[in-house]
Amino acid sequence: MLVTVRVKALINGQVYDKGQQVMLPTAQAEELFSGGVVASREQIDRVWASVGRVLSPGLIQSHYTATPYDPSALKVLQLTAYDPGSAVYRYHSAANTVPGVVSALVRYGHTNKHCDLRQWDTEIDAQTIQLLYETADVVHSHMDYWVLRNELRRGTRDGLMQALTYHGSVDPGNMAGSVRVNDGGNDDRMDAICFGARPYHHRLGIKHWLPIPMPVADYQQIAKEETVKSKTFRVAHSPTMRRIKGTQEFLNACDYLKMHQGIDIEPVLIENMEHGAALRLKASCDAVFDSFWLGMQGSGLEGAAMGKAVIAGDPEAQNDLVKLGIPVPWTVANDGPQLREVLAKLVRDRSFYAAEVERVHQYVRTYHDYPVVGQKYADILTEAKRNGPPYRS
Numbered sequence: 001m002l003v004t005v006r007v008k009a010l011i012n013g014q015v016y017d018k019g020q021q022v023m024l025p026t027a028q029a030e031e032l033f034s035g036g037v038v039a040s041r042e043q044i045d046r047v048w049a050s051v052g053r054v055l056s057p058g059l060i061q062s063h064y065t066a067t068p069y070d071p072s073a074l075k076v077l078q079l080t081a082y083d084p085g086s087a088v089y090r091y092h093s094a095a096n097t098v099p100g101v102v103s104a105l106v107r108y109g110h111t112n113k114h115c116d117l118r119q120w121d122t123e124i125d126a127q128t129i130q131l132l133y134e135t136a137d138v139v140h141s142h143m144d145y146w147v148l149r150n151e152l153r154r155g156t157r158d159g160l161m162q163a164l165t166y167h168g169s170v171d172p173g174n175m176a177g178s179v180r181v182n183d184g185g186n187d188d189r190m191d192a193i194c195f196g197a198r199p200y201h202h203r204l205g206i207k208h209w210l211p212i213p214m215p216v217a218d219y220q221q222i223a224k225e226e227t228v229k230s231k232t233f234r235v236a237h238s239p240t241m242r243r244i245k246g247t248q249e250f251l252n253a254c255d256y257l258k259m260h261q262g263i264d265i266e267p268v269l270i271e272n273m274e275h276g277a278a279l280r281l282k283a284s285c286d287a288v289f290d291s292f293w294l295g296m297q298g299s300g301l302e303g304a305a306m307g308k309a310v311i312a313g314d315p316e317a318q319n320d321l322v323k324l325g326i327p328v329p330w331t332v333a334n335d336g337p338q339l340r341e342v343l344a345k346l347v348r349d350r351s352f353y354a355a356e357v358e359r360v361h362q363y364v365r366t367y368h369d370y371p372v373v374g375q376k377y378a379d380i381l382t383e384a385k386r387n388g389p390p391y392r393s
Contacts, residue, residue: 001029003038006134011037036127044135045071047128048104052119053096055089055105056218059276063217064370066096073102074381076163077132079152080142081108084167085298086115086275087197087212088142091165091373094213098374100382104132108147115275122151136160138381143167144183145190155190161384161391162192165210166201181205193384193391199320200294208380209324212298213373214305216365219279223306226283233265233347236285236308238278238299240271246292246313249336256340263347270299287311287346289339295321296330296360301368304330304360309346309353311339329363331356 002023005016011032016022024032032038049069056062076095080088088105095103106129107118120129133139133154140163141148148154156162164187181204187194196206228234235254239247250267257263268285270278279302282288288303288310290296295317300310313334321328331346333339346353366372384391 001026001040001042003029003032003040003043005038006131007037009037034127036130039131039135041071044131045069047131048075048102048135050104050119052105053103054093055117055119056093056215057086057115057117057276057279058274059280060218060222062093062215063221064093064097064215067099069102070099073100074137074378074385075132075135076101076103076138076140076381077136078103078105078140078142079108079147080105081147082111082143083107083115083117084143085197085212086117087167087298088165089115089117090213090215090370091142091210091377092119093215094370094374095377096374097370098378100378101374104136106132106147108151114273114278117275122147137385138163140165141192145186161381161389162190163195163381164192165195165197166204166206167197188392191389191391193380195380198294198297199324200317202320202323210377210380211368211373212301213370214301214364214368216305216369219283219302219305220307222280223283223308226280228284231264233263233287233343234268234285235265235287235289235311235343236268236270236282236299236303237289238270244291244293246289246336246339249292249339250289253336253340253343257344257347261344263344265343265347282306282308287343289333289343290330292334292339293317295328300330301364304364305368307357307361309356310360311342311346313338326363326367329360331360 005020008017033043053066054064078092092103092105095101105119108122138161142165194206195208195210197212199209237250254265254267257265270281283306288300288308290300290312292313295314296310296312300312304310310330311333312330318328331342333342
């Protein structure tokens with residue numbers, strides 16, 4: 001087996017420098033490969049083609065599969081620590097559902113008890129991760145370059161493209177201060193292609209909106225499985241930031257509709273649950289109230305993919321979509337009184353409810369389904385690779 005030496009090493013009585021090639025018996029090559037000393041083309045391909053290219057949380061069976069591994073595809077090494085909104089594993093999975101890109105996901109730490117998905121772990125798989133880094137075409141960091149710099153202790157190298165996705169939500173009135181755009185200048189220094197997970201990132205000068213991926217077929221299936229036969233209208237809400245998401249206004253609206261309009265409505269708060277269980281609880285509801293802030297976010301997207309009505313607000317977030325040529329897909333409520341009004345209409349007017357469900361569900365299928373986001377991602381990276389550096393021009 002022809003292998004490439006990865007570190008200076010004594011092999012069969014001869015010293016080989018990094019990058020030199022040597023022909024070895026297969027058994028010896030495999031032994032040295034496991035120690036991180038050498039790697040063959042076959043061994044590299046085996047690592048990139050490993051299981052975990054499509055990930056799914058417990059209690060959810062995915063209908064999506066990775067495309068057959070292609071050695072000529074762009075190899076993308078995804079790096080994250082905390083996975084905000086359980087989005088990074090979905091970006092990784094979406095990328096692997098289309099040809100042209102193969103993604104490997106590396107994660108550091110166990111700080112999110114709600115979602116701990118990963119393909120490779122920085123503490124356990126250091127040798128494999130180093131090989132992935134050495135053979136990647138793109139290193140894609142999420143939120144910042146912390147994992148790259150502190151765990152891999154790497155920066156950039158010749159022929160390596162860097163990318164970064166900004167995920168962060170921002171506090172209303174502090175748009176510029178809450179997201180570290182350009183990560184202290186590192187985006188420029190590393191010539192990184194930058195993506196924003198939300199349309200509002202365009203306001204911050206981030207070039208590419210890469211929609212948060214949703215496995216629509218998976219969520220439709222669990223919605224069928226979790227349907228509750230009840231006259232009670234159940235509305236899901238994830239109160240991650242109660243003050244600015246409008247949690248109290250939501251609870252007040254439900255109480256008002258029950259007490260003053262006789263509407264049988266139940267607020268379902270989804271919190272302190274593992275990701276798969278949270279998805280199933282949401283699937284048992286009729287609608288989702290996402291937030292008065294930043295429009296429809298990850299929670300609402302999940303509900304829309306399941307075929308639920310989604311209520312959200314924020315005129316600026318609505319304008320962000322309109323500027324992209326996309327009609328606002330969710331049921332708009334920008335404050336408490338509007339929320340009471342639309343909740344009552346969704347309960348009482350089944351035609352209105354059905355139209356709102358269809359509108360928001362079609363939007364998610366069009367812009368957020370795994371193959372859609374995966375293809376957009378592959379196209380952006382392929383074009384950048386074809387044009388060559390500088391990538392931020």
